[in-house]
Amino acid sequence: MSLYFMGVEQSLSDILKARETRAEYQQYLLDNYRNTVVSYKLNIPGPVKYSPFIRKIFDEGLAVFTKKIGESSIVSLFEKVIYKNSGPEYLAVFDISPYIIKGMAANIEEMHPLGRLYDFDVFAPQGRQISREELGIGPRKCLLCDSNAFECGRSRKHDIRDLISKIENMALEYFNSYDKG
Template identity: 30%
Template sequence: MISLLLSNIATEPLLTVSAELKSDLLAARDLREIELSSLFNAEHKTVIMLALNIPGPDKLPAGGEALLAWGRRCVEVKTAAHCVETNRDAAGLYMLFVCDLPPQRCKELAVKIEEQTSAARLLDVDIYTNDGEQLGRANLGFKARRCLLCERPAVECIRTGNHEPDAIVRSAQQRLSTFVN
């Protein structure tokens, strides 16, 4: 259930991170799950996690904070969600929100945010029902997220190592360049 949410942390290409960083990323995932689970209740319909999804060992490159701030504004304006947590861990920056819109509507809006700009591809806007079920793109009939370098699904390229890690990192840096002062 919740452990599926941060699968990108567990599937980060091994060539780009040390064993120590991989361990830190997995520990960060576990702590995020605990924080998330504390928000699941009947008080709000939806819980949203907004996070940077940056490939490679540097989880907060230049422009990352500005991109997350832009993402926060998008989430707040489009969903009327309220930010209840802002944090940073080994996996990067993230924010947790609660919202009274139905989860399906929030997921539709999340996909629009993630696809709004080239840099927004580096955001994950994950949606959860108030009982902890994560809504993925497939739940609403959306295509899987594309790779940063090609048209294939990102998860396929991550698992098979289709691209050089440095090329993926350079693509992310280029996308972030619009958010660097």
């Protein structure tokens, strides 16, 4: 495996536990704030979900998102960033339409050079997740073949090493060409 993706390997049980914990926290935020909730993480295949390189990719996406939020004069009611072996996470609450937030997030996912790695889930105050399709945006594309990413992932169509290599190359090209940190 790549030096950039060296870290503590997560078992399926670890990943499922992290997903369950995230869902519980999202529900807690929905119950207590009764507003739009954003949950941001990365789409990183394989057993290593956190490393300094993965954190750099995550932090870049978070910086882009928070800059867009600030430029729109949207104030958060709550924000929390969590760095853990199951992958970095950002959770926030905003007192604004979930469709506005989802539109901003989907724009980042579609337009940013690393956007295909970013995963912004947006929940309406009642707890319903806002989909890309509701905004007229098609499903995410696979990094390697441009087919539906969900279908490729579910069928394990591609070797994890090829996906990691693609992610590594994308990120290195981005950080080198944009002279980031």
